[in-house]
Amino acid sequence: MGIRIRQAEQDDRELVVAVMEEAFHDDPVSGWVFPDEEHRRAVHGRFLGVFVDAALAEGRIDIAEDAAAVALWLPVPAGAPEGEDPMPALMRQTADPDNERCELVGRLTGVVHPHDRAHAYLLMIGVRPGRQGEGIGAELVGAELERCDREGLPAYLEASSARSRALYERLGFRLLGRALELPDGPPMYPMWREPRMG
Template structure:
């Protein structure tokens, strides 16, 4: 890849549809997507809606980064101390402009119901959407970190180092600033790649009910 191709920019709302299409293409055959949407025909129709909901959350509360040529995208959330569960599916309520402001107790209840709200918005009959959100929130670390929610590379351009090129600026910045990173790898291949980038597998894995395994991974700042 050329230096220009390797450059990373922050995506905005005008990039939404392009980002959703890329995520949908990259994750249609992912083991976790297959578990959430076991019916292949239904997955083709509903999976883009889930990807769109996630992108909306991150555009609102995190950051979306893309390679200059649009071949790879990463979705990041900054998680401060004690904010386990506010990221990921549990943040779905934050992108809802019609959510009731209410009192403090109501807001806490809304946050806890984030996975249920996402399920209701995407596919009310599919309890696995909600289950996925609750299980990933349960294992999420409380320590401050940058959370890599999703990263996707155009299926036609995989194996060319584009994912690593997209991650590198954030990895380097976190090393300089002394910040940790966290992700859940959804395949053994991905897990091994992240290990080469300095991530280590945490003690607890997540085995989805009658489904695939996710590997929570943590990366401490690396010495210069």
């Protein structure tokens, strides 16, 4: 397929948030965090903006040609993080202060996130609904996985649906432990990929 990929800059923030909001509007986890669709439409972009800001500041965001898809990556060093992760509280404070699920989803995924080895963390990938199924997401992720393979670096993510889990399995990710069950909500799938040598 051979899509062109460029790295996002700060000026791309609103574009990235818009692609993410469109891609994740009907996602099972987003529906759990914001069950009321009208309310989700009002606050979802602010919620996703926290992830976008983190990736712009500490990692990278890849944008596929014609902005059909974006992928947010963070480098994670080996060793347990010092102190409490401020991101879950920021997710709630920024998007929807009265909604504890905004914070809970971040805390629960933080508990299962491995820290024994340095790795590339696919924080989120979003493909516009009208472009899903074309292989754009796989190619966008695959470009970073090629780098991981060259550098001998594992990769990690949490799949938010059975459909996305199947895609990541095709890319070499395997379920790490067992699914994370959100309270009265959908499962999330922590997944790990060892680098492919040679």
